[in-house]
Amino acid sequence: MAEPQSSTDHVAPRVAIVGAGMTGLAAAYDLARQGWHVTLYEAQPQAGGLAGGFREPHWAWSLEYFYHHWFASDHHILNWIEELGWREDVIFRRPVTVVYHQGRFYPFDSARAVLAYPGLSWPAKVRMAAVLAYLRLTPRWQPFERVTAHDWLRRALGDEAYTALWEPLLEGKFGPYARQVNMAWFWARLHSRTPQLGTFVGGFQALVDRVVARLRAMGVAVHLNTRVQRVTRAGEGGGWLVDAPPRGGRFDAVLLTLAPHQAARLVPDWPAAYRLQLMSLKHMAALTVILALRQPLTRSGYYWYNIPKRAGFPFLILVEHTHFIPAQHYGGDAIVYVGDYLPLEDPLLQAEPEAVLQHYEAGLRRIQPNYARSWVRAWWLYRTEYAQPVPEVHHSQRIPAIRTPLPGLYLATMSQVYPWDRGTNYAVELGRRAARLMQADAPFTPEG
Numbered sequence: 291m292a293e294p295q296s297s298t299d300h301v302a303p304r305v306a307i308v309g310a311g312m313t314g315l316a317a318a319y320d321l322a323r324q325g326w327h328v329t330l331y332e333a334q335p336q337a338g339g340l341a342g343g344f345r346e347p348h349w350a351w352s353l354e355y356f357y358h359h360w361f362a363s364d365h366h367i368l369n370w371i372e373e374l375g376w377r378e379d380v381i382f383r384r385p386v387t388v389v390y391h392q393g394r395f396y397p398f399d400s401a402r403a404v405l406a407y408p409g410l411s412w413p414a415k416v417r418m419a420a421v422l423a424y425l426r427l428t429p430r431w432q433p434f435e436r437v438t439a440h441d442w443l444r445r446a447l448g449d450e451a452y453t454a455l456w457e458p459l460l461e462g463k464f465g466p467y468a469r470q471v472n473m474a475w476f477w478a479r480l481h482s483r484t485p486q487l488g489t490f491v492g493g494f495q496a497l498v499d500r501v502v503a504r505l506r507a508m509g510v511a512v513h514l515n516t517r518v519q520r521v522t523r524a525g526e527g528g529g530w531l532v533d534a535p536p537r538g539g540r541f542d543a544v545l546l547t548l549a550p551h552q553a554a555r556l557v558p559d560w561p562a563a564y565r566l567q568l569m570s571l572k573h574m575a576a577l578t579v580i581l582a583l584r585q586p587l588t589r590s591g592y593y594w595y596n597i598p599k600r601a602g603f604p605f606l607i608l609v610e611h612t613h614f615i616p617a618q619h620y621g622g623d624a625i626v627y628v629g630d631y632l633p634l635e636d637p638l639l640q641a642e643p644e645a646v647l648q649h650y651e652a653g654l655r656r657i658q659p660n661y662a663r664s665w666v667r668a669w670w671l672y673r674t675e676y677a678q679p680v681p682e683v684h685h686s687q688r689i690p691a692i693r694t695p696l697p698g699l700y701l702a703t704m705s706q707v708y709p710w711d712r713g714t715n716y717a718v719e720l721g722r723r724a725a726r727l728m729q730a731d732a733p734f735t736p737e738g
């Protein structure tokens with residue numbers, strides 16, 4: 291579809307969306323359905339953002355850069371996929387999740403598994419079951435955001451269960467911020483997770499590519515490989531100028547779906563206090579090494595390994611992906627992710643890829659003593675700075691609204707997902723909520 295050249299050509303609003311991750315894609319879909327003129331800008335050569343993936347020539351399925359799955363409770367994205375007509379391409383399985391205890395891994399994803407787990411005394415298990423049941427039955431998260439997860443859980447669970455299981459989780463995911471994360475985050479985690487895990491036939495990138503094709507068919511202009519440099523006031527007549535060589539334009543409204551600190555830099559006109567608010571939101575980076583092995587790393591059948599760094603492992607997570615999705619979809623390669631969340635200043639984020647792999651191989655050998663580099667057919671390293679927002683005490687009061695202080699400019703990012711832990715499910719919810727707000731605000735009045 292040719293893009294309209296001026297806002298007087300059409301009655302329907304002209305909107306630019308910056309970022310074609312799940313948030314931007316979902317917003318684009320809803321706005322295009324309303325007959326709006328939507329232009330989607332994506333800096334990378336393909337859409338999908340953090341949920342994107344790649345495919346080797348001999349693989350039938352794409353593989354996510356960062357391990358991804360859905361929970362059975364992820365209704366926003368599952369309903370959207372249903373709406374798109376592709377529900378039969380969602381598959382759910384029940385792969386095994388394990389935790390570490392004294393040199394071995396034990397399943398920990400059912401009541402039975404917890405009963406059999408040797409790393410906790412009976413009194414600690416009974417107390418933990420009571421606390422988790424209490425949290426599950428408590429319908430409101432708001433009271434929990436006044437206290438840190440560290441303080442609440444240690445008091446409620448006692449030292450034994452807290453230091454054995456939950457403190458390592460907080461430390462691994464939030465590093466230096468582990469003791470600042472609020473208890474509402476933990477409450478939400480407990481309320482939203484299921485042992486059944488899902489994916490899309492062909493991988494998450496297959497879903498993304500189908501969404502992009504649908505958007506294009508609906509008339510959305512999708513500009514890949516097009517980085518937005520600046521968003522500025524259009525001056526007389528109102529609206530916003532999107533500077534995105536060679537395909538910028540003038541729009542009635544703009545939705546930004548990139549990280550808050552990136553959004554802070556993109557718009558020179560933000561009020562100083564708002565820019566400060568965006569810059570002050572904390573987050574962790576993430577790193578994954580993906581190994582395509584000639585044989586499975588383990589014969590255990592376990593999918594997800596929670597790894598306590600304090601036991602001396604160099605990484606937090608090991609995911610034997612082909613114990614969830616059969617290796618036949620990857621040309622027989624056994625796919626293993628090893629990953630970690632890191633503070634932004636961690637040297638591993640800048641280290642040479644080979645140095646990262648060598649660092650992680652020491653941990654791989656603890657899990658599979660026979661592991662050798664000759665097992666590796668290919669490997670990849672992916673890093674991202676904006677991977678995990680850090681929800682501190684009273685986080686709800688720090689979250690920027692989707693409507694920014696500048697009329698016609700909207701923001702929808704992972705940092706606004708709360709109290710739920712960020713995920714594609716909540717990206718879809720957020721994108722659709724942003725679209726509804728924009729529809730409620732249209733037509734956009736020129737700024738004085």
Ligand SMILES: Cc1cc2nc3c(=O)[nH]c(=O)nc-3n(C[C@H](O)[C@H](O)[C@H](O)COP(=O)(O)OP(=O)(O)OC[C@H]3O[C@@H](n4cnc5c(N)ncnc54)[C@H](O)[C@@H]3O)c2cc1C
Pocket residue numbers: 308309310311312313314331332333334337338339340341356357358359360516517518519547548549552576674676677678702703704712713714715717
């Ligand atoms: C390690 C890890 C594991 C995860 N595991 C899961 C999981 O198991 N299940 C799950 O559902 N979710 C998971 N997530 C979360 C999920 O990936 C995100 O919540 C979701 O993808 C966020 O989508 P988004 O559109 O908000 O942001 P993003 O995906 O970050 O999209 C933003 C887009 O904006 C683009 N962009 C940035 N700057 C510009 C610019 N100037 N111009 C144009 N484009 C720009 C970026 O290239 C990107 O494509 C995981 C994330 C990480 C990091």
